[in-house]
Amino acid sequence: MPARTPGIFAFKDSSRLNLQSGTDTTLALRIIPRDQHNISRRNISKAALRVLYHLNESGHAAYLVGGAVRDLLLERQPKDFDVATSATPEEVKRLFRNCRLIGRRFRLAHVVFGREIIEVATFRGVGEEGCDGDRRLVDGRLVRDNIWGTIEEDAVRRDFRVNAMYYDISDFSVRDYVGGMQDLEDRVLRLIGDPATRYHEDPVRMLRAVRLAAKLDMRIDDAATEPFASLGSLLADAAPARLFDETVKMFLSGYGLESFRLLEQCGLLQFMFPATARALARGDEALRALIETGLANTDARVNADKSVTPAFLYAVLLWGEVRDVAQAAVAQGVPAGDAWEQAAARTIAEQCQRVAVPRRFTYAVEEIWALQPRFEQLQRKRVLRLMDHPRFRAAFDFLLLRAGESSTMAELGRWWTHAQQLPRDVLSAALPASTGGASQDGAGLPLPGNPPRPRRRRRRSGKSGPA
Numbered sequence: 001m002p003a004r005t006p007g008i009f010a011f012k013d014s015s016r017l018n019l020q021s022g023t024d025t026t027l028a029l030r031i032i033p034r035d036q037h038n039i040s041r042r043n044i045s046k047a048a049l050r051v052l053y054h055l056n057e058s059g060h061a062a063y064l065v066g067g068a069v070r071d072l073l074l075e076r077q078p079k080d081f082d083v084a085t086s087a088t089p090e091e092v093k094r095l096f097r098n099c100r101l102i103g104r105r106f107r108l109a110h111v112v113f114g115r116e117i118i119e120v121a122t123f124r125g126v127g128e129e130g131c132d133g134d135r136r137l138v139d140g141r142l143v144r145d146n147i148w149g150t151i152e153e154d155a156v157r158r159d160f161r162v163n164a165m166y167y168d169i170s171d172f173s174v175r176d177y178v179g180g181m182q183d184l185e186d187r188v189l190r191l192i193g194d195p196a197t198r199y200h201e202d203p204v205r206m207l208r209a210v211r212l213a214a215k216l217d218m219r220i221d222d223a224a225t226e227p228f229a230s231l232g233s234l235l236a237d238a239a240p241a242r243l244f245d246e247t248v249k250m251f252l253s254g255y256g257l258e259s260f261r262l263l264e265q266c267g268l269l270q271f272m273f274p275a276t277a278r279a280l281a282r283g284d285e286a287l288r289a290l291i292e293t294g295l296a297n298t299d300a301r302v303n304a305d306k307s308v309t310p311a312f313l314y315a316v317l318l319w320g321e322v323r324d325v326a327q328a329a330v331a332q333g334v335p336a337g338d339a340w341e342q343a344a345a346r347t348i349a350e351q352c353q354r355v356a357v358p359r360r361f362t363y364a365v366e367e368i369w370a371l372q373p374r375f376e377q378l379q380r381k382r383v384l385r386l387m388d389h390p391r392f393r394a395a396f397d398f399l400l401l402r403a404g405e406s407s408t409m410a411e412l413g414r415w416w417t418h419a420q421q422l423p424r425d426v427l428s429a430a431l432p433a434s435t436g437g438a439s440q441d442g443a444g445l446p447l448p449g450n451p452p453r454p455r456r457r458r459r460r461s462g463k464s465g466p467a
């Protein structure tokens, strides 16, 4: 980075920091004094300020870092406040009673204030990614040294330039080592260093690019998206549990719809959700609408501070595949119940090879799907029992998403919406006792329009599948 203002100077040994070769070989620090940026201590959590001050007063360098600095500069509320310091984890632990050390390779300190946790990380060195740095045995204990580094080294290890700015508690300035401020102004996400190298080190950075672009409404630099086509397949080697965490952040933080669109546009959807990519590639516009509405509804719930579950998300994303596979099997004569059960198991198993969805969620996904045909059974006992089912709410929300599939599904959605608004005794009295009852078609039921006639399906061994 060329120097821009008198506040900028170049590091002596920048060449070994592996910045993008060619133009970006010089690492330059720009110090932005307090009166030239908008970060106010009022917007920093009290807990983070206490940690920063205490470290600083104890003689250590202490900075707010990463997403928090980026978000504050963008006048957004940070999700969490991370601190970077020159103090080692053991030194941090000695300074804070409410501190625990976590992590094996790279020890991090968590300073706990009630429900808030401030993550305090010692400046990391630029050793090879995936390598533990130098190791020594002392009294039989494995001791690692040389994994800690300088603030400059810590900065270039970070992923995007906008994520490598440090707020200095000692003078309230912002230290920008790699041009993050410029990128914030340009609203662009640029990787630090050579994109292909950085993705090889950690393929999840590709997903972080998409997630942060969606969240911050920023563009991803062409140089950072260009390797997606050739390196997207590296995501298959990423730890499936980490991918699950990343998808949860991506889809359940209030910008899931935008993340989904970007993921598809960038060609990464096929590596994360192969079945979804396949189903959409078949040109199913109703499915696209279902997914987009499902994600938009989830975003709205997150933004209204309502609860959301990964199960609903996966039920939505995998619906096209499970439905198509089951219907194909039914067409070949497999009984509906079996066809759906097998299709659900197969679809989920395939997905879990990519992204480790915990069992409790896959179980819920199967339940959301399995409850769908029960919305068509409008006899009194069945209706009331379904309403009491623990998964009713998610399954009902899913039913509403299916309105675009047919006029029958849209009608069913309206019927159940209205049914839930009625007092239970009124609803109960209005419902037919059995399929043979007089009001089976909804006559006598104070609901708008007639509910669709329940379809009779073949049932085997008590199992059934969605229509």
Ligand code: ATP
Pocket (backbone or CB within 6 Å): 065, 066, 067, 068, 079, 080, 082, 157, 158, 159, 160, 163, 164, 202, 204, 205, 208
């Ligand atoms: P969010 O607002 O979603 O928390 P974030 O950028 O703060 O976004 P975190 O996962 O909290 O994301 O990470 C904190 C910081 O750690 C990042 O800003 C970045 O500097 C660094 N970081 C996180 N993940 C990586 C990674 N895979 N490679 C390099 N640096 C990373």
Ligand code: MG
Pocket (backbone or CB within 6 Å): 066, 067, 068, 079, 080, 082
């Ligand atoms: Mg963060």
